[in-house]
Amino acid sequence: MDQTENPIEELYNLLEVLLKHNVADSSLNAWASALKFNSSNTDEAVSALKEVLLLIERCESAAQHIPGDKELFLTPLRRVQQMLKKQNLTTAWQNSINYLDGATMTGLKYGVYAINQFYPGAQPEKSSSIRDYVRKIDDLLEEFLKSDLPDEVKNLFAKHLHALSSAMTSIRINGVDNLEDTLDTIYGSLYRRSEAIHEASPGNEGIIRKFMDMLGNANELASGWQNASALLTYSSPMLLPLIKTVA
Known part of the structure; x- marks a missing residue:
């Protein structure tokens, strides 16, 4: 299920x-x-505490998305x-609680606020956009699989739709780096196979145009994320010979 998250807030509340x-x-x-x-x-205890360590990771x-001095967080x-x-674990909780002093808890509280501002996964409106986009990718993938495109071309587009879906899902947690690499790969692949x-x-212009529009929408969605400026430089000249065939 697509959910927003703020891991520092989760840790702070715990x-x-x-x-x-x-x-x-x-x-x-x-x-x-x-x-x-x-x-x-014992098994439950080990498993639960391991999950806390994973939460800290x-x-x-997530803190890597916060600009400025990350050491503060x-x-x-x-x-x-x-x-x-x-x-x-067998000694009094007092011996451990000393680590959670005022400075530590205040620092975490600032982290909660900062994550809400800069961490992709903590922004509900963008998570909703990603969820809707991925659903559209799934629908388009079904269209491609049912189309009468040659298997070589059908498989090419299906592969790129899978990659785009994965990149858009990971953007909530990892930012746009993976999406940028994925778009680079897709654009390069389409250019190399433009003749095929x-x-x-002919007869499949509509579905190919939908795919091109999907790539454009990926750029638009990514434009609101941190470090997304590089994606805004993508343009169609490299793909013009291909795009003209479906215009």
């Missing part, structure tokens, strides 16, 4: 729950209460990571 736990209780019980696992089940990855994340790696597409175009 730590807020932990901060309210009885400091005299064991660290294991504190985590078990916050993460909803059975403290007597997601936070670090990475430092509190590393402190939480250090707490997890050094804690003794030209030969197959």
Whole structure:
């Protein structure tokens, strides 16, 4: 399911729950209460705490989208990571909670705000646009598979639609770099195979034009993302010989 996310907010909310736990209780019980696992089940405990470490990694990855001094946001994340790696789960929670001092929690709170501003996955209106776009790719893929295009050309377009769908899905988490590389590959491939597409175009102009429009829409969607300026330089001159065949 396509969802927006702010991993630092997820981590912050978890730590807020932990901060309210009885400091005299064991660290294991504190985590078990916050993460909803059975403290007597070792497998559940290991799995749950591993997920927290993975959450921190997601936070670090998301922080890379924040412009400026990223250390402001990475430092509190590393402190939480250090707490997890050094804690003794059998000792009092008080021994671990000291890592979650005011500076650390304030730093995370700033991170929550910054991620909402700059992290692609935290922007609901853009996530919705991506979801709708991917759905249109799926619909167009079905059209291509049912078309009477030669198998060579049909497979070419299907491959590019799959790649475009994957790149557009990952943009929510990784930004536009993968999309930019994917568009480079698609444009280059279409240019190299323009003769075969030209030969197959009679009677299939409509569906080929839909594909070209889909590429243009990818550029438009990407234009609102951080570091998307390079995508705005894409233009049609390189593809004019191909596009004219379906105009």
